[in-house]
Amino acid sequence: MLKQIEGSKAVAEAVALCRPEVICAYPISPQTHIVEGLGEMVKSGELAPCEFINVESEFAAMSVAIGASAAGARAYTATASQGLLFMAEAVFNAAGMGLPIVMTVANRAIGAPINIWNDHTDSMSQRDCGWIQLFAETNQEALDLHIQAFRLAEELSLPVMVCMDGFILTHAYERVDMPTQAQVDAFLPPFQPRQVLDPQEPVSMGAMVGPEAFTEVRYLAHVKQMQALDLIPGWAAEFRQAFGRDSGGLVHAYRTEDADTVVVALGSVLGTIKDTVDALRDKGHKFGVLGITCFRPWPTVAIREALAGAKRVIVLEKAFGVGLGGIVSSNVRTTSNAADSVFTVIAGLGGRPITRDSLARVFLEVEAGTAPALTFLDLNRAAVDRALARERESRRSGPIAEALLKDIGLVTAQLR
Amino acid sequence: MSFQPVKFYQTGTFTVGNRLLPDNERSVQSTVRRTNSLNSGHRACQGCGEALGARYAIDAAMEVTNGQLIAANATGCLEVFSTPYPETSWQIPWVHSLFGNTAAVATGIAAALRVKGRSETRVVAQGGDGGTTDIGFGCLSGMFERNDDVLYICYDNGGYMNTGVQRSSATPPAARTATTAAVGPTPGNPFGQGKDLPAIAMAHNIPYVATATVSELRDLEAKVRRAMEFRGARYLHILVPCPLGWGHDSSLTIRMARLAHESGIFPVFEAENGEVTGVSKIRRQVPVEEYLKPQKRYAHLFAPRPREDVIRRIQEAADRNIRRYRLLEEA
Amino acid sequence: MRKPFAITLDPGSSLANHTGSWRTLRPEYLDRLPPCNNACPAGENIQAWLFHAESGDYEAAWRSLAQDNPMPAVMGRVCYHPCEGACNRAHLDSSVGINSVEHFLGDEALKRGWKFDPPAPPTGRKVLVVGAGPSGLSAAYHLARLGHAVEIHEAGPMAGGMMRFGIPKYRLPREVLDGEVQRILDLGVVLKVNAKVDDVMATMKAGGFDAVFLAVGAHIAKRAYIPANEAAKIMDAVQVLRGMEGESKPLLGRRVVVYGGGNTAIDVARTARRLGAEEAMIVYRRTREKMPAHDFEVQDALEEGVLIKWLSTIKEAGEGAITVEKMALDEKGVPQPTGEFEKLEADSVVLALGQDVDLSLLDRVPGMRIEGGVVEVGPNMMTSQPGIFAGGDMVPAERTVTVAIGHGKKAARHIDAWLRGEAHDPGPKHELATFDKLNTWYYSDASKTVRPMLDLQKRVTSFDEVVMALDETTALFEARRCLSCGNCFECDNCYGVCPDNAVVKLGPGNRFRFNYDYCKGCGVCAAECPCGAIRMVPEQI
Numbered sequence A: 001m002l003k004q005i006e007g008s009k010a011v012a013e014a015v016a017l018c019r020p021e022v023i024c025a026y027p028i029s030p031q032t033h034i035v036e037g038l039g040e041m042v043k044s045g046e047l048a049p050c051e052f053i054n055v056e057s058e059f060a061a062m063s064v065a066i067g068a069s070a071a072g073a074r075a076y077t078a079t080a081s082q083g084l085l086f087m088a089e090a091v092f093n094a095a096g097m098g099l100p101i102v103m104t105v106a107n108r109a110i111g112a113p114i115n116i117w118n119d120h121t122d123s124m125s126q127r128d129c130g131w132i133q134l135f136a137e138t139n140q141e142a143l144d145l146h147i148q149a150f151r152l153a154e155e156l157s158l159p160v161m162v163c164m165d166g167f168i169l170t171h172a173y174e175r176v177d178m179p180t181q182a183q184v185d186a187f188l189p190p191f192q193p194r195q196v197l198d199p200q201e202p203v204s205m206g207a208m209v210g211p212e213a214f215t216e217v218r219y220l221a222h223v224k225q226m227q228a229l230d231l232i233p234g235w236a237a238e239f240r241q242a243f244g245r246d247s248g249g250l251v252h253a254y255r256t257e258d259a260d261t262v263v264v265a266l267g268s269v270l271g272t273i274k275d276t277v278d279a280l281r282d283k284g285h286k287f288g289v290l291g292i293t294c295f296r297p298w299p300t301v302a303i304r305e306a307l308a309g310a311k312r313v314i315v316l317e318k319a320f321g322v323g324l325g326g327i328v329s330s331n332v333r334t335t336s337n338a339a340d341s342v343f344t345v346i347a348g349l350g351g352r353p354i355t356r357d358s359l360a361r362v363f364l365e366v367e368a369g370t371a372p373a374l375t376f377l378d379l380n381r382a383a384v385d386r387a388l389a390r391e392r393e394s395r396r397s398g399p400i401a402e403a404l405l406k407d408i409g410l411v412t413a414q415l416r
Numbered sequence B: 001m002s003f004q005p006v007k008f009y010q011t012g013t014f015t016v017g018n019r020l021l022p023d024n025e026r027s028v029q030s031t032v033r034r035t036n037s038l039n040s041g042h043r044a045c046q047g048c049g050e051a052l053g054a055r056y057a058i059d060a061a062m063e064v065t066n067g068q069l070i071a072a073n074a075t076g077c078l079e080v081f082s083t084p085y086p087e088t089s090w091q092i093p094w095v096h097s098l099f100g101n102t103a104a105v106a107t108g109i110a111a112a113l114r115v116k117g118r119s120e121t122r123v124v125a126q127g128g129d130g131g132t133t134d135i136g137f138g139c140l141s142g143m144f145e146r147n148d149d150v151l152y153i154c155y156d157n158g159g160y161m162n163t164g165v166q167r168s169s170a171t172p173p174a175a176r177t178a179t180t181a182a183v184g185p186t187p188g189n190p191f192g193q194g195k196d197l198p199a200i201a202m203a204h205n206i207p208y209v210a211t212a213t214v215s216e217l218r219d220l221e222a223k224v225r226r227a228m229e230f231r232g233a234r235y236l237h238i239l240v241p242c243p244l245g246w247g248h249d250s251s252l253t254i255r256m257a258r259l260a261h262e263s264g265i266f267p268v269f270e271a272e273n274g275e276v277t278g279v280s281k282i283r284r285q286v287p288v289e290e291y292l293k294p295q296k297r298y299a300h301l302f303a304p305r306p307r308e309d310v311i312r313r314i315q316e317a318a319d320r321n322i323r324r325y326r327l328l329e330e331a
Numbered sequence C: 001m002r003k004p005f006a007i008t009l010d011p012g013s014s015l016a017n018h019t020g021s022w023r024t025l026r027p028e029y030l031d032r033l034p035p036c037n038n039a040c041p042a043g044e045n046i047q048a049w050l051f052h053a054e055s056g057d058y059e060a061a062w063r064s065l066a067q068d069n070p071m072p073a074v075m076g077r078v079c080y081h082p083c084e085g086a087c088n089r090a091h092l093d094s095s096v097g098i099n100s101v102e103h104f105l106g107d108e109a110l111k112r113g114w115k116f117d118p119p120a121p122p123t124g125r126k127v128l129v130v131g132a133g134p135s136g137l138s139a140a141y142h143l144a145r146l147g148h149a150v151e152i153h154e155a156g157p158m159a160g161g162m163m164r165f166g167i168p169k170y171r172l173p174r175e176v177l178d179g180e181v182q183r184i185l186d187l188g189v190v191l192k193v194n195a196k197v198d199d200v201m202a203t204m205k206a207g208g209f210d211a212v213f214l215a216v217g218a219h220i221a222k223r224a225y226i227p228a229n230e231a232a233k234i235m236d237a238v239q240v241l242r243g244m245e246g247e248s249k250p251l252l253g254r255r256v257v258v259y260g261g262g263n264t265a266i267d268v269a270r271t272a273r274r275l276g277a278e279e280a281m282i283v284y285r286r287t288r289e290k291m292p293a294h295d296f297e298v299q300d301a302l303e304e305g306v307l308i309k310w311l312s313t314i315k316e317a318g319e320g321a322i323t324v325e326k327m328a329l330d331e332k333g334v335p336q337p338t339g340e341f342e343k344l345e346a347d348s349v350v351l352a353l354g355q356d357v358d359l360s361l362l363d364r365v366p367g368m369r370i371e372g373g374v375v376e377v378g379p380n381m382m383t384s385q386p387g388i389f390a391g392g393d394m395v396p397a398e399r400t401v402t403v404a405i406g407h408g409k410k411a412a413r414h415i416d417a418w419l420r421g422e423a424h425d426p427g428p429k430h431e432l433a434t435f436d437k438l439n440t441w442y443y444s445d446a447s448k449t450v451r452p453m454l455d456l457q458k459r460v461t462s463f464d465e466v467v468m469a470l471d472e473t474t475a476l477f478e479a480r481r482c483l484s485c486g487n488c489f490e491c492d493n494c495y496g497v498c499p500d501n502a503v504v505k506l507g508p509g510n511r512f513r514f515n516y517d518y519c520k521g522c523g524v525c526a527a528e529c530p531c532g533a534i535r536m537v538p539e540q541i
């Protein structure tokens, strides 16, 4: 059924269609509307049976989900930003225990400085925690990915994080096609837990494992996550058949067949990028786009194939590793045959708008070979320089420090 | 407490069992059908009060629930000594997640059971004093406040024992720990700090709060039984001496708990809906020295120079408990 | 369930980890000797029979008691209960009323007509017992139980010895004595009364006996020289008390003076009161503290109006009056004459100065060792003459019914071994369960129950029994005050308190066993055993 609704509400409705049994809620923008929507559905009885629990922190939210999942319930929660970090210990724990929890991360920057707007720093901070991470490009995809996420999580007995851009998607009113309950039920079988706390068959979950088996445990976690790479494409196809649209999959390639330069990105920014690329194509520049839906596990083969013909790769990302540069770029470099021609563009931090003009400019610079390996899109150079200068002033405390600071450029260069 | 009329069966109800009592009045621990929820082969220190307290409490809960019990366990000695791969000592469905989230995990389990209509299966959460009064306090308070259907059991050994005996907010004043060294002018843990968790639990107005020790098994079991009669959040705080951390002989574990009670240092009581409904009276009152002396964590109070001033302060605190909870039989 | 590797484990799998290897000390169950048992002259296993009484199984308790002592009803009345003096419970509140429970059990047995377990098959050996006092009866009982043919030759007209011809009725009703004697005879013991043995060797030969146990008691009253005129009425205690059993009671008059300080003196004075004497006065050389009579007997006598004149000796006895001299204790506590005299009115004087043994029946036994008027015996109760054993008042020991009964038992066991050409070995004594071995916190507070007493008016006007038995509930209560010193009473403490579940419960009556696979040797079980039935011993490494 087609609906014009807020992204958060769409996700809430989709999650409800997945018949979650335990939902833990804790407010944080821009995720809040999702759990608010679910809360209302539970309270009204529309979503039943379901326990909606107002927890006291995100750490508790994930912990309640862990308990619920371990006891065999389909568990869901949503968070963002500071909240994701606050629950980090439990996020790792859920993965380590292999509990098929589904969590929405409404992507948002991480403080300090505190900032409520969108970027990917939160999800990226948890990229190695053992969760499957899926990034939605549109509200429709966000909605669809949740349905797929529950199936994936429960099939593999691994938690799945569905990442969607805060505000840009969560708060956008868009037209979505909301599946029916029957459609979802047909796609998503009831939860059959792989391990469960049950007096009829008691087990001890969460044992302490020493050096004698820890590597093996980790290796198996890796193997298990990698199985998602085999399952996702097939299920995407199945999903297309059942629901009549493309959603999910590992990657989405757009005009990459003959592209010299492929722009790689995650999430909602792909729309702007595609528009920019279309415009550039019109002018004869051979650009293509590769959207990564499944960031964890990393779809090496799919990406390598998609990038096989490209001379240059631009990775546009909404987070970065301070002291290193691009995070997604680093992943791409492990995959691309042309590692030397992978350019990183950091964009949209803390909600900074990403415009087509800016994108076109930097894309063309890369094409022309004039762009540095790492670009901060639309960086206010003057402001930065002024700040650095001020810092030099105030920190000046004597000839040695002054000498050092004069060399700061050199020092940083060496550090690289 | 009046969980069984004294019939002068030699030992009344003080021993674990009593061959003279009818079967239904005997303790769970005295029966051969007890579940030994925490089985042999665990790696707790010799004479570990926590291992004992856990079996006492969980076996009792197993009995009342007809074996329909699930436990969530915080990181700490109890978890480490019971479940090192490849062996577990637990005989019941049991899960360990983290150090600070046990109450929340239990909430999740309870929610799952409720949603699945399996309300006959009950949930306990358990952890050490560190996992309860400090790092797990947020989750615990949330669980209390929501009145989630969980019995939380804190095994209080007065410190972070598993990491090598550091101070927690349950460490008693003057006690030496690895982070409150017995040096300087005020050796050991400072006075005027620490949390009274049972009182805090009561302030949440949850249906049931009780304290117990491993020295009074019948009382402990009665409290578990009573706790299980309620739905909602319940809290049981059990004093479990730790031979390693307290520095007493491994054979004195129960004696230490008994002296803590008999000196007034550890008041044993129960409270329903925020009000004290019963106290376990002191039977043979002892001065606090008797409790302090066998413990190396208090050695600095006796040598090289006796610290009567400090002992007096500890005695005063014990006397305050005795007054506050009316621990002595009124004449 | 498809359990993830290593993180999720199967229940109870830690049983594979044998923590017993950590142990440096090993707990062991043991039976320690309860101080009551140790103090009982009859060698009763008091703790053991109280154990049965505690559960209300009085017959089992009585049977257990009767293993050592065939006369519980008598013992419950006349024994001076040294067991209670040794009882550990005295350190807590007051000793267990062992004697009163014994009293109750003895009466219960008589009331219900319980019989002894049948004797062992006949051995074909014949044993003579001389004297049917407590020692002789006890020996006869034990010998009969062991399958020997026993014949008692008793000089007097009835069995009982001093229990009948000494101890007054108001302390030991005769139906009680008769009942317990009969039960022994019911085992097939032959009692010949009015059959004084004059020559033991001859009697043995004539009857074809293989061994003999002598228990003739001490019946010859000791005399003191008191200048007396002819009109003075002077008697001895044995004579008076024996007279009580005859048709005509002794005539003592209105004012009776008893000379002596032992229990016999007390019994005579109390008997005199009951016979109608307005004044019964005991004259004794020393002070109350030095008096050999038990304090409780003195107390009873005083209650009944018996007067006692301390620190006095009789100098002279005349008609209707005596003269006493006041004494004073010197530094060593020995009474010395003061030269102060006093005249007291007295219709009769009864001497209660102790008894000597009539050993004439041994005159023809060659080499019989006699020392200080009593027969020497070895640790096996045998005299210097093989096959001749002796016990009770006629051998050097405390002169009590209980000692006599203990001698009878001991002698019987040695006679039995001797008849088989063996030596009886009772085995080493267990170590004593002293108070410090107990963890008394576990015992609930319970003060002693005292037996009801006959009201005073009746006491001085009749020979009704003064001290009455406990009833069922009070006896049960009293039994349950026992701490079970040194002997497991299945309180389940060890089973409960072991942090490693290393104690195996074997079920009612079978106690417990350690599972050394898991016992870490912490010692909690030993420390928390209320009765001291576990000890920690160094592990052999």
Ligand SMILES: Cc1cc2nc3c(=O)[nH]c(=O)nc-3n(C[C@H](O)[C@H](O)[C@H](O)COP(=O)(O)OP(=O)(O)OC[C@H]3O[C@@H](n4cnc5c(N)ncnc54)[C@H](O)[C@@H]3O)c2cc1C
Pocket: C078, C079, C080, C130, C131, C132, C133, C134, C135, C136, C153, C154, C155, C156, C159, C160, C161, C162, C163, C166, C167, C168, C195, C196, C197, C198, C215, C216, C217, C218, C219, C241, C263, C264, C267, C358, C361, C391, C392, C393, C394, C398, C399, C400, C401, C402, C403, C404
């Ligand atoms: C007045 C009095 C009160 C006492 N009260 C107590 C008391 O309360 N508690 C207590 O424990 N003790 C008491 N005693 C002591 C106790 O009675 C004796 O120690 C005990 O009876 C000794 O037992 P026996 O078997 O050795 O000798 P006896 O009891 O003296 O028995 C010896 C028997 O042998 C018989 N006999 C003697 N010579 C011969 C022979 N040649 N041939 C055949 N038979 C013979 C006698 O007739 C007699 O029946 C009391 C003693 C007296 C005198």
Ligand SMILES: Cc1ncc(C[n+]2csc(CCOP(=O)(O)OP(=O)(O)O)c2C)c(N)n1
Pocket: B050, B075, B076, B077, B078, B099, B100, B127, B128, B129, B130, B131, B132, B135, B155, B157, B159, B160, B161, B162, B163, B168
């Ligand atoms: C988040 C976190 N912080 C610290 C630790 C380290 N740690 C593990 S157990 C423990 C001490 C446990 O103390 P307590 O809860 O009192 O239990 P005990 O061992 O004394 O029984 C600590 C500090 C941890 N596992 N997790």
Ligand code: SF4
Pocket: B043, B044, B045, B046, B047, B048, B049, B050, B051, B077, B078, B081, B157, B161, B162, B241, B242, B243, B244, B245
């Ligand atoms: S350190 Fe203390 S609490 Fe931990 S296992 Fe040892 S005795 Fe038990």
Ligand code: SF4
Pocket: C034, C035, C036, C037, C046, C047, C050, C086, C087, C088, C089, C096, C098, C481, C482, C483, C484, C485
């Ligand atoms: S308490 Fe019992 S076992 Fe111990 S000495 Fe007294 S009667 Fe004997």
Ligand code: SF4
Pocket: B047, C027, C497, C498, C499, C500, C501, C502, C503, C514, C518, C519, C520, C521, C522, C523, C524, C525, C526
């Ligand atoms: S309590 Fe258990 S582990 Fe400790 S010594 Fe006794 S049997 Fe062994």
Ligand SMILES: [Mg+2]
Pocket: B128, B129, B130, B155, B156, B157, B158, B159, B160, B161
């Ligand atoms: Mg602790």
